[in-house]
Amino acid sequence: FRTTFITLMAMPLSFAVTLTTFHLMGLSMNSMTLGGLAVAIGMVVDDAIVDVENVFRRLRENAALATPLPKLEVIAAASGEVRNSIFYATVLIILVFVPLLGLSGVEGRLFGPIAIATIISMVASFIVSLTAIPVLCSFLLGSKGKPGKKAEHRDGPITRGMKWLVKHTLLRASLDQPVLVLVPVVILLGLSLTLYPKMGKDFLPAFNEETVIVTTGAAPGTSLMEMERLAASIEKQLRTVPEINHIGRRIGRAERSDHVVPISNAEFDVDFKTGVSDRSREEILEDIRLKVRQVPGSFSVLSGPLSHRISHLLSGVTAPIAIKVFGPDLDTNQNIGEQIQRIARTIPGLEDAKLDQQAPxxxxxxxxxxxxxxxxxxxxxxxxxxxxxxxxxxxxxxxxxxxxxxxxxxxxxxxxxxxxxxxxxxxxxxxxxxxxxxxxxxxxxxxxxxSSVFRENTQRRYVVSIKPTRADAGELVRQLQEKVTAQVKLPAGTFISYEGDFQAQKAATARIALLFAGIIGVIIILLFTYFRSLALALQVMVNLPLALMGSLALTWLLVGNISIATLVGFIAVCGIAARNGIMMISHYLHLMTHEGETFSRGMIERGTLERLVPVTMTALSAG
Missing domain, CATH: 3.30.2090.10 (Multidrug efflux transporter AcrB TolC docking domain; DN and DC subdomains)
Structure with a gap:
């Protein structure tokens, strides 16, 4: 119980240091920094487990000596034995999350706090594991045992069962028939890598928002009275959906707003009842689309409040996809925009193509x-x-x-x-x-x-806004771009720009890949300086594709598409996998250097089973 208490104390102590650092740096607590703390929980616990486990074992061994050493001296030596491995594992985690700090724009503001929170938590955990944890061990752990008698420690029934199962299944198969284990693993790795191009690519995952914004547009120049009548008709249609709870509406927005909207636009904030229907959210949203389409003289698009806002920040248009036509002649721009709209509606997923509100x-x-x-x-x-x-x-x-x-x-x-x-x-x-x-x-x-003339970079602009009804906006835009190139002829001085969430996703993915490749090189050099062996350094790095194998497979089964948030998850998994590799190999080397073990099957089994509980705890806490 005492070792469990000391291990659990690592979390509040580490997070107390993290929050104090946040306060000194002027950082705020929000959902993204809390996400970073959640990612760090497993690794914070792992630091404490490694330290407490080593101290506990050394105290029992010391109690069995004919002349036991002072307890504080034993605790200090035991903490020192794992100091280097914890330090290098912590530095590796910090390096793995550095690419997130290189993101800019909306993605940088969203995911940068996760990296900052994780990095600060890991530094705090390292400090706590080598300061507060040894002090707690000196107060709470005793030197039980009889002089001259070998110290023994019996695991609990669950731990004994786990070790027996691993030893007689995974370890036995891996050590007895390594080729039969490696070949299926390589095949599974290759199959999992083929899943990446098959999955859709989105900027952000679909938000599970409790409300929906229905944006309705009418002809430019529509009077406020007529728009009020039209909005009332749409609200009446919305109220026929039984799952809708409340509806709030507004017509236009003030000219001093950061998002000016004319009075020919109406927005409806819709929230839903809970537990009154067996229909899924997608079925309810499709029902809403069908209802609002029944109102003549209007065009409506559905989106979530957060995705609505992010899309506006990325492209200046409140839609995930913005097809911008630039040219000197307004009529030509509008004609090209109408052609793009007709083409878009022939592609499944791009049916909600909306033209700029312009009319003579x-x-x-x-x-x-x-x-x-x-x-x-x-x-x-x-x-x-x-x-x-x-x-x-x-x-x-x-x-x-x-x-x-x-x-x-x-x-x-x-x-x-x-x-x-x-x-x-x-x-x-x-x-x-x-x-x-x-x-x-x-x-x-x-x-x-x-009715209005929009300009961007001093050029006249006409926009086709699209809210995709399917995932993988990048692939949908690629299909649209191919058809537009083949079917639409552009006069001299006119060009088309495809912008939106998919563009930000491509840029962010490329930046993460470039930075992560550089960080991998730095990590290999760092591991080589620690182990003094390129083979051991590469062995740690082998864990990364094996960890991604499971990540890709689970993402394909549960989500079906990859977003920047998914890449952040992959980065966290890589960090944990590499950390486990460092701690495992460091423990093997420690057994051979300080405990008289030779490089044998027995040493591999002992080291693996002794690290089984910390590795399992890290995986469960991180999950």
């Missing part, structure tokens, strides 16, 4: 005739500023009503602004001090123009 709206154009203006002594620039003030208004002062600040603006009254005949007769001051009607220096005519 009535406009009153005032075009200055520069020659006439100069002839009358009117400067075109000053005339434009004057007309801008008269028609659009200009703030000239501020009114204060308690904490509220209200701009005071001047402009023409509505009866002048809304009538072209009156605008033509607006008096314009000339440089000679006379006034002339506006019609003498400008042409005023009614026309139609685009």
């Amino acid at each position: 709206i009535p406009q009153l154009r005032i075009e200055v005739n520069r020659e006439r203006a100069l002839a009358y002594g009117v400067t075109p620039g000053e005339l434009n500023e004057t007309l801008s003030t008269l028609m659009g208004g200009e703030a000239v002062a501020q009114l204060r009503d308690g904490p509220r600040i209200i701009d005071l603006a001047i402009r023409l009254s509505e009866e002048w602004r809304e009538h072209p005949e009156r605008i033509r007769e607006l008096p314009i001051d000339t440089q000679g001090g006379k006034s002339i009607p506006l019609r003498l220096v400008a042409e005023i005519r009614e026309a139609k123009g685009p």
Whole structure:
């Protein structure tokens, strides 16, 4: 019980040091840093197990000596025996998580805290295992045993059963018939590696969000009253879904918002009842899609609040996939966008393709005739500023009503602004001090123009937004890109950009792979300096593909696609596998160097069985 208590105390002590470090560094606790602490739990326990187990065994051996050494001296020596292996294992874990610190953008903000929390926890665990753990051992562990009699320690029934099972199955098969074990392992490794290209690739895993956002768009220029009527019709359809609990809706967003939305857009926040239906979430969402499609004059897309926000941060569009058409002519851009939409709807998974909300709206154009203006002594620039003030208004002062600040603006009254005949007769001051009607220096005519013009990097832009209904957005975009290239002809000066979550996934995956390859080289050099043997260093590294074999197989069975979060999990598994390899080989070397064992089958069995409990505890805690 005492050894168990000391081992468990490693977790609160290590995390106390970690939280103190967080406070000193100004870091906050959030779901991602908590995830990093969860990853570190197994390795924190492993540090304590290794230290306590060695101290406990040395104290029993010391008690059996004819002249026992002082207890503190034995504990210090026992902790020193495992210090190097724990240190190198800790450094290896830190190096494995370094690639996550190299991520930028949204993925860096999401997964960087996991790496920081894990690294700080591992450093704290190393300090605790070599400081607080020996102190607790000196207080709680005694030197039981009789002088001159060999110390014996009986494992519990569960541990004895595990060791017997491993010894008579895995160890016996591996040592008796190594070829028959290695060949199936190599075959399984090859099969598991073939699963990677078969699985879909996503930026982030599907979030299990409790609410859904239904974004509905109507024709540009739709009035607030008409949009309110349309939103009420959609809400009525939504309420026919029995699993829906509450619905909140908003129309448009303020111009000072970080995400401006016109009044022709409505958003519905939907949350669900629990335990009232046997239908899955996918079935419920498909039912919602069918309901909202029944409302004419609207186009609706479903997304989760978090994924909705992340997509907007990545591409500036609230959809995981954004197909951007750039070109000088708005009509051409829109025509190409409509062709892309038709092609996208022929690909399963891209049916929810939505066009930018653009439509011709009535406009009153005032075009200055520069020659006439100069002839009358009117400067075109000053005339434009004057007309801008008269028609659009200009703030000239501020009114204060308690904490509220209200701009005071001047402009023409509505009866002048809304009538072209009156605008033509607006008096314009000339440089000679006379006034002339506006019609003498400008042409005023009614026309139609685009409801909005979007620009990106000074170029006109038209967007086709797509919310995929299937996983593997990268593969879906690849199919779309092939069809668009074959079927859509682009005029000179027009080009298409494919952006969104899939693009961030490719960039992040490439960066992780590059950094991880560099870290692998550093780890091999580090292991070589520790073991003084390239063979032993490579033997530790062999654990990595074997660990990934199980990871890939389980991911294929349970998830079916790979995201950046999955890669983070692979990194954690690699760290734990390499750490276990270091601790195992270090224990073999320790038995041969300090306990008189030779390189034999008996030494392999003893070392493996003695490390069985720590390795199992690490795997269970990390899982």
